[in-house]
Amino acid sequence: MSRYVDGFLIPIKKKYLKKYKxxxxxxxxxxxxxxxxxxYECVGDDLDSPMGNSFAKxxxxxxxxxxxxxxxxxxxxxxxxxxxxxxxxxxxMNPEDHENLFDMKRFSFxxxxxxxxx
Numbered sequence: 001m002s003r004y005v006d007g008f009l010i011p012i013k014k015k016y017l018k019k020y021k022x023x024x025x026x027x028x029x030x031x032x033x034x035x036x037x038x039x040y041e042c043v044g045d046d047l048d049s050p051m052g053n054s055f056a057k058x059x060x061x062x063x064x065x066x067x068x069x070x071x072x073x074x075x076x077x078x079x080x081x082x083x084x085x086x087x088x089x090x091x092x093m094n095p096e097d098h099e100n101l102f103d104m105k106r107f108s109f110x111x112x113x114x115x116x117x118x
Contacts, residue, residue, distance in 0.1 A: 003037070003114040004077045006084075010068040011059045012102045017043060020068065020101050030093055031072055034086040038073040059106065068102075077111065 012020055024041035031039050044066040047056040059067045074080040087093060 002076055003117060004074045004080050005112045005114060006072045006074070006080060007110050007112055008068070008070040009055070009059060009108040010070065010102050011061055011065050011106045012068055013065055015064070016101045017066070023101065024068075024070070026092060030087055030090050031083065034090070035079065035083045036072050036074060040072075041068060041070045043068055077113075080111065 021041075028039040028041070044055060047061070047067065048054050055061075055067050055069075059065075061067060072080075074083060
């Protein structure tokens with residue numbers, strides 16, 4: 001069976017991680033309740049890799065920031081579209097509750113076709 005993934009890179013101030021985690025836990029409940037197959041929110045730990053373009057450089061992180069790497073797994077792109085339509089209508093996803101945790105101008109998002117999986 002194929003899979004589809006929404007991926008996110010979110011630069012965030014370290015002082016907001018506790019609030020972000022609370023928001024992420026709610027996000028997991030909402031997405032999973034509407035049919036997502038899996039949901040991950042990961043906070044940067046080792047970002048200054050000597051190989052390639054590190055996440056720290058890519059995200060232009062400041063000293064007081066880290067990055068969240070998040071992804072949500074779906075059956076297909078069509079399944080993703082159905083799940084996200086339900087999520088966007090869910091009253092638990094009130095954007096005012098999560099304002100100012102990160103800069104939306106530096107937020108990155110994309111949809112990905114899975115080409116290899118275990």
